[in-house]
Amino acid sequence: MAVRVEVPLSAINEVELPITIGLGDETITAGTLYLDVRNGQVEDFRKPFADALREIADAMEQPTRADGGEVPDAAAHG
Incomplete structure (x- = not known):
């Protein structure tokens, strides 16, 4: 059974998108990108998306273990 729900765009304030790698x-899932919706239009997403990708890249360059220690044999940063 399928259910269809229609919501006017004016009722949506934010869109949540998972960033997967x-x-x-x-x-x-490396993170989540939240996009603001104004007057039925998604705000420019380029800066928040670029910021999220930079954060992911930084985390990949400086890997840490769950306990906060460094990952053995990880590439040196610098």
Whole structure:
């Protein structure tokens, strides 16, 4: 059974999009991008998206373990 719900664009204030990264058969959700909606239009998403990608890249360059320690054999940053 399918249900269809229609919502006017004026009722939507924000769109939440997961940022996923895949490598081979593995996929992780690296973060979430929140986009503001004004007057039924999504605000320019380029800056928030670029900021999110920079944050992910920084985390990949400086990997840490769950306990806060450094990852053995990780590439040196600098």
